[in-house]
Amino acid sequence: MKRLATLLLAVLTLTAAAVETGVNLLPNGDFEHGNPFNGYSAADTPRLSTVPAPAFLCGATSLRLDQPANTGLSIRTAKPLPIIPGKTVRVTFWMKADQDNLTAHVIIDFFQSKQNRHLYKTYLFKVSQEWAEYTFDYDIPADTEAYTALKAGTCNLRFGIPKTPEAHVAFLDDVEFILLP
């Protein structure tokens, strides 16, 4: 019986360790049944809300980001996302804002408290008043000695709007995080 329990535990551990490729690994990124993001700081958290987005082509709710004047806004995934060193991660999402040409960023952040170097990748992009789809591919390094944080097998996804003199409102939807096969 004890052997069977050990075997079952081994199978469960193996199953937990397997990370699927080619599928979306971020649940609720469509904001229809929850919000997988928190504010990056406590001050950012009250500036997020899931709101009706009837103009959007898919679903009924989106994430609204209220950026105050002279303040940047930053959000991050509440739970770590699984990664596989050496694979390519694809981040796709839809976004719009109350102004054309608003600069925003997405960061794939591999930070771990015990790490030799901080690995992260920032993509800057422009948001307009119309919903648009964005896709960014990042080749995760395979060398886990060069970046020891990769051994944890996770990362976080961050979105942000840098500080501007005026306040802004932006909307985010259909965020997907996929490891390409």
Ligand SMILES: [Ca+2]
């Ligand atoms: Ca939605």
